Amino acid sequence: MNVAVLGEILPGEHRVALIPASIPKLEKLGCEVTVVSGAGVPSHFSDDEYREAGATIAPDVSATVHGAGVVLKVQAPTDEEIVALPEGVVFISLLSPLTEPELIGRLGAAKVTAFALELIPRITRAQSMDVLSSQATVAGYKAVLTGADELAKFLPMFMTAAGTIRPGKVLVLGAGVAGLQAIATARRLGAKVEAFDVRPAVREQIESLGATFLETQEEVAGEGEGGYAKELSEEQHQRELELIAAHIADTDLVITTAQIPGRPAPRLITEEMVDTMHPGSVIVDLAANSGGNCAVTREGETVVRNGVKVMGPANLPAEIPMHASQMFSKNVETLLKELVAEGELLLDFEDEIVAGTCVTHGGEVLHGPTKKKLG
Numbered sequence: 001m002n003v004a005v006l007g008e009i010l011p012g013e014h015r016v017a018l019i020p021a022s023i024p025k026l027e028k029l030g031c032e033v034t035v036v037s038g039a040g041v042p043s044h045f046s047d048d049e050y051r052e053a054g055a056t057i058a059p060d061v062s063a064t065v066h067g068a069g070v071v072l073k074v075q076a077p078t079d080e081e082i083v084a085l086p087e088g089v090v091f092i093s094l095l096s097p098l099t100e101p102e103l104i105g106r107l108g109a110a111k112v113t114a115f116a117l118e119l120i121p122r123i124t125r126a127q128s129m130d131v132l133s134s135q136a137t138v139a140g141y142k143a144v145l146t147g148a149d150e151l152a153k154f155l156p157m158f159m160t161a162a163g164t165i166r167p168g169k170v171l172v173l174g175a176g177v178a179g180l181q182a183i184a185t186a187r188r189l190g191a192k193v194e195a196f197d198v199r200p201a202v203r204e205q206i207e208s209l210g211a212t213f214l215e216t217q218e219e220v221a222g223e224g225e226g227g228y229a230k231e232l233s234e235e236q237h238q239r240e241l242e243l244i245a246a247h248i249a250d251t252d253l254v255i256t257t258a259q260i261p262g263r264p265a266p267r268l269i270t271e272e273m274v275d276t277m278h279p280g281s282v283i284v285d286l287a288a289n290s291g292g293n294c295a296v297t298r299e300g301e302t303v304v305r306n307g308v309k310v311m312g313p314a315n316l317p318a319e320i321p322m323h324a325s326q327m328f329s330k331n332v333e334t335l336l337k338e339l340v341a342e343g344e345l346l347l348d349f350e351d352e353i354v355a356g357t358c359v360t361h362g363g364e365v366l367h368g369p370t371k372k373k374l375g
């Protein structure tokens, strides 16, 4: 069976879905790999490296997907790509299934069997397929570096002949995968770090990284299904806003990562709170593409308000493309081990991973329990 790898078209998307090191692993599953020419170039994997690893290089999309059983991409397919896909092919990528029902409908109508990588269930067996986790690790790390680079201050403490510099103060809101990586990175840079999350279970993880978990007088907790958070009541949300307002004014760098799957990001920083911060401070809002945790955030832009830079990066993992692609590729490779045996596709719709992740099959949009909001 042929596995096809497409290139990325979205501006700023420098990742590739499969790197050369994964090709021998797919060959062991009985697969041959065809890669569209140049697909790996933005992440610094050349066509020659793919060839040396055993892949065939094809000149364009239609030659790449011709006769393929599986097609891989990082971002969702364009309409032109959907038209080029062979009927019945398995297509695997990020698909934003909870917010892009029309795209899912088009994939269904094209009789593509589409897998949305966002829906990989959060179970131990699927951990090494979990693209959201691997890419959130990259985003959390890069958010701190990006923010530190924009700061008018140091993060580490310095004791020099020119005087003593106090360590910078970092506040991390949301301590899931990205937030915990942001805490670890800020600590490595020598910052004093405070953090808050609505899932009380993460307190211990925050503290074990050397950060302080912010306390509320009355509990603010929103543990949802599958390891995710759920929306807070209005009263709890107000309590959280008061907590943040009490800490943000003397913070140098804020990293926000709070998300609720399929919902707009919770609003945690108001304009008034930004106005209490010192000019030269920075906010990096990792929830920019689901509406932002900060009222000032604009996706893909840096807004300067009274000297405070509010950054809303649209795609931070793509800014560390080699390692982000390496992790993405490993995730996809592990998923393919579930779907392919001896060069044949074996889709077991009773299996939790297949049932949870597959969004279209046989011309239908699938509505499993994890996909009830698909439309």
Ligand code: NAD
Binding pocket: 121, 122, 123, 124, 126, 127, 130, 132, 133, 136, 173, 174, 175, 176, 177, 178, 179, 196, 197, 198, 199, 226, 227, 228, 229, 230, 232, 240, 257, 258, 259, 260, 261, 266, 268
């Ligand atoms: P996410 O990206 O959906 O959200 C980021 C964080 O924001 C979460 O920790 C969430 O609790 C927090 N949040 C939501 N609303 C908030 C609010 N109002 N204020 C403050 N924080 C708020 O989540 P994620 O990082 O993808 O993962 C969440 C959890 O799932 C983590 O504990 C992670 O370890 C776990 N997980 C488990 C597996 C597995 O078992 N296979 C895989 C991946 C992640």
